[in-house]
Amino acid sequence: MIAEARKVAMEPIARLLLTHAHMDHIGSLDGLARALGEPQVAIGKREARLLPKPPAQDRSLDPGEPQCPVKGGFPGAATKPTHLLSDGELYGSLRVVASPGHTPGHLAYLDERDGTLYAGDALVTVGGQVEVIGFGPWFFPMTALATWHKPTALTSARRLAELPIRRYAAGHGRVVEGGPELLLAAIRRAEAKLR
Numbered sequence: 001m002i003a004e005a006r007k008v009a010m011e012p013i014a015r016l017l018l019t020h021a022h023m024d025h026i027g028s029l030d031g032l033a034r035a036l037g038e039p040q041v042a043i044g045k046r047e048a049r050l051l052p053k054p055p056a057q058d059r060s061l062d063p064g065e066p067q068c069p070v071k072g073g074f075p076g077a078a079t080k081p082t083h084l085l086s087d088g089e090l091y092g093s094l095r096v097v098a099s100p101g102h103t104p105g106h107l108a109y110l111d112e113r114d115g116t117l118y119a120g121d122a123l124v125t126v127g128g129q130v131e132v133i134g135f136g137p138w139f140f141p142m143t144a145l146a147t148w149h150k151p152t153a154l155t156s157a158r159r160l161a162e163l164p165i166r167r168y169a170a171g172h173g174r175v176v177e178g179g180p181e182l183l184l185a186a187i188r189r190a191e192a193k194l195r
């Protein structure tokens, strides 16, 4: 993984953005940060509590949040974030969009220049179809099993569907070209499963 990180580090990378603190999304963080020197490292303010290694890691839930334990692996990283992001702010070229549900502090990022939504695990495109995290596809259960609170994920998906999306780049699955109609269809499928 360090060798891979070194290859990536040959690029002029100044910023590392995290969508959430699950192990398959921060696995290279320490190696990359080391190889890059001192990159900016950004994560959501809420999610940042899950980024340190135990015992500094804080898995507690806030009073307004669904009171079910977070799911999935949070191994933690030694790298400390340099920027704590909040919903609606512009970080570099990307608009920060709070999208809790998969984890309590999950963020998606919209590149407003070309409509690319970096959805992290708010959505999944495995199989080539946009789905709300936790609601499919059946042959890829991993991210659903690691999802903290599905109804919250669905609420976040409705918010994401209001954005001027032109393509979906999710954490799992290939890039899918298309607008909000793809996500609206996914929301309808998810709502049918929730009933």
Ligand SMILES: [Zn+2]
Residues within 6 Å of the ligand: 020, 022, 025, 072, 102, 121, 143, 146
């Ligand atoms: Zn995840």
